[in-house]
Amino acid sequence: MADPARRLMMPEEFFAWQTAQxxxxxxxxxxxxxxxxxxxxxxxQHDRATVNIIATLHAPLRGSGCRPTT
Known part of the structure; x- marks a missing residue:
């Protein structure tokens, strides 16, 4: 929740502010x-897919100098 005392930025003001950050x-x-x-x-579901892909690539890449990462 936004602080009620804080003034909200307009997009143009935000873009100008962002350049100085x-x-x-x-x-x-x-x-x-x-x-x-x-x-x-x-x-x-995404996590299971990632684990399955890494597990599938692990053995074929062993010793090749390559390794799967997330």
Missing amino acids: DGLYELVDGVPVPHVKMMTGASA
């Missing part, structure tokens, strides 16, 4: 949100 931000409902907090966790 060290990190990346997203404007969400008028409030700048740091980039690191924008990504949500993977779904259980």
Whole structure:
């Protein structure tokens, strides 16, 4: 929930403000949100698919100098 005393930014104001920041931000409902907090966790289905792909690639890549990562 946004702080009621905080004034919300308009897109033009946010873009001007963003250029002076060290990190990346997203404007969400008028409030700048740091980039690191924008990504949500993977779904259980996505996680299972990732594990299956890594498990499938593990043995064929062994000794090749390559390895699967997430």
